[in-house]
Amino acid sequence: MSQASLFTPICVGPLSLRNRLWMPPMCQYSADSEGEAVGRPQDYHLIHYGARALGGVGAVIVEATGVTLDGRITPHCLALHDDASIPAFSRLAQAIHAGGAAAFLQLNHAGRKGSGRVGWSTEAGRTPREQGGWQTVAPSAIPFIPDDPPSRQLAGGEINALIEAFTSAARRAIEAGFDGIQIHGAHGYLVHQFLSPASNERHDKWGGGFSGRTRFLREIVRSVRQSIADAPLLVRLSATDWTAEYPDDGRPGWTLKDTQMLTPLLIEDGVDMLCISTGGNVADADIHYGVGYQVFAAQGVREALDAAGKECAVSACGLIRSPEHAEQILRSGQADVIEIGRPMLTDPMLPHEWRQRLGCDPELPVQYLRGTAR
Secondary structure (H helix, E strand, O other): OOOOHHHOOEEEOOEEEOOOEEEOOOOOOOOOOOOOOOOOOOHHHHHHHHHHHHOOOOEEEEEEEEOOHHHOOOOOOEEOOOHHHHHHHHHHHHHHHHOOOEEEEEEEOOHHHOOOOOOOOOOOOOOOHHHOOOOOEEOOOOOOOOOOOOOEEOOHHHHHHHHHHHHHHHHHHHHOOOOEEEEEEOOOOHHHHHHOOOOOOOOOOOOOOHHHHHHHHHHHHHHHHHHOOOOOEEEEEEOOOOOOOOOOOOOOOOOHHHHHHHHHHHHHHOOOEEEEEOOOOOOOOOOOOOOOOOHHHHHHHHHHHHHHOOOOEEEEOOOOOOHHHHHHHHHOOOOOEEEOOHHHHHOOOHHHHHHHHOOOOOOOOHHHHHHHOO
16 A cells, blocks of 8 residues: 555654654643642543544644643643642553554643633633632733733743743653643744734833744743753744734734744754644734645745754644645645644544545554454
8 A cells, every 4th residue: 555645754853753643732621620630631631632642643732731820721721830740641641652642742821811711611701710710911911802801911030930830841741751842832822922023012131023022932942952851842833923914914913934033043942843833812813714724834934944954843734624635735845744633623533534545554553453344
């Protein structure tokens, strides 16, 4: 049978992964919101992520995990804020490994988009304090949407403490058995808020021009790299806010050109892989949705890295709905890895189905082989 590019191995740092079809992080809003187990993975998480690993992905990137409790997106999100949480996360890493996939943990601070509602909530606005919410913080006191409660602007000392929080959470994740770390710098959360002039109006060393706005992420990357030795270090970026580059909008924002300037620097800082998405920081941005609508951004990053002579894996995501399309993206050199998110929620065996469609040999768990008999 044929060997599709999608199902060939790839190395990220020192780690070899079985294929290039990965599951990206997607919040499940299923952690305890209070008590001793606050923020820790539950049996649900083991079943959910373990099933996708058995389904045949090369890697599972576990959902946004707060580096502090007030860094969570919602009160029901994961957090790896203390050493006492390590055993619960270790069980999760073991479940993913048992399915044959690599296990990465996405570390995040939600910033002004914290204290939110779970994804299926019909209630608007942020979660109030009496329901377990908290005061949000941000680079600047600019709300994500006008009706949001005002965030408090972070002081310089607090920013340094958050860099240490990312570093400590990364150490805990590796101690728990995760293969590597992804820093969440996308979708309008705190790192992205620092990057973009749409959300960062500071005039100190953490704001202003390009070097100031990128300082927070770069210092996180350097510090985390030192704390996890040679374990793979990934960064997820929104390559554009979908504003400043478009004549029909023109508001300040993070642009693809900014991303192309930043990504070679991140490689120098110790990043092994760039996971490219878009948007999330400007609530009313006119995002140009369509099949494969974010692939251009991954391609733009790949071109910038090639021009700078930097080697680094790049992933693409966003409405990639067929194995044929995924294969074309890889063969054309636009990206090295394909991330399939929402279709994987309802079809954990999707990688095996895509193998069949591309004419590849089956690689089912032995327990499932009799399910292919006709």
